[in-house]
Amino acid sequence: MVRLFASARTARADEALVRALHGEHGPSLLAYATRLTGDRAAAEDVVQEAFVRAWRNAGALAAAPDTVRAWLFTVARNLVVDRARALAARPAEVTELAPADPVLHDHAQRVVDSMSVLAAIDRLSADHRRVLVEIYFHDRSVADAARALGVAPGTVKSRSHYAVRALRAVLAGQPEWAAT
Known part of the structure; x- marks a missing residue:
């Protein structure tokens, strides 16, 4: 004790x-x-x-x-x-270890995104669609896109501005006319 x-x-x-x-x-x-x-x-x-x-x-x-x-x-x-x-x-x-983000490397998601953008571009007016194709898909400058389309460079700038706005509206689910 x-x-x-x-x-x-x-x-x-x-x-x-x-x-x-x-x-x-x-x-x-x-x-x-x-x-x-x-x-x-x-x-x-x-x-x-x-x-x-x-x-x-x-x-x-x-x-x-x-x-x-x-x-x-x-x-x-x-x-x-x-x-x-x-x-x-x-x-x-x-x-x-540096984690590989599966979302960043998911090929299926990139395909779905591409399909969504192409479908949205199809809903644009022909003038807007042609400007976007020349600038973004053919990677042309404003001057080169203007020569290819046969319009003034200012027209290419204006159309590309309104085309991108309309494209955003389509992708957001709004009607194209809501963006203009």
Whole structure:
């Protein structure tokens, strides 16, 4: 019974010591670990583990109070080094790889989009459709499109402006005349 009571008293004293150490050195140890890791969450893990080790070694720390701060910072540094070595030794985790976005590489979606745009272009007036085909599908400048269509460059600019507005309206489900 006496042994159990002494053990409980020692555990309370160790806990009080670690609480006092955390209050005194916790913020600076967290700042140090954050600088070393570059990650606040990882630094918090390092600090927590450092204080768990301090609790396990509370008797030794209580006997040498002048070296406690240096001991805590050394433990934190060693934990960061061990963590970096462990990460370097393991193969890359799936979340660390550059994910391939299936939507960006979905050929079917591109086909559906192309079909939707072509159907919308078919609903435009012939003049608007010809201007869009020359500029966007044949990749011609305004001057080249004007020569190919036999109209003035200003007309190509105007028609392309209204054609794009009408195309947007068609794709949005509005009637073409609503955009003009």
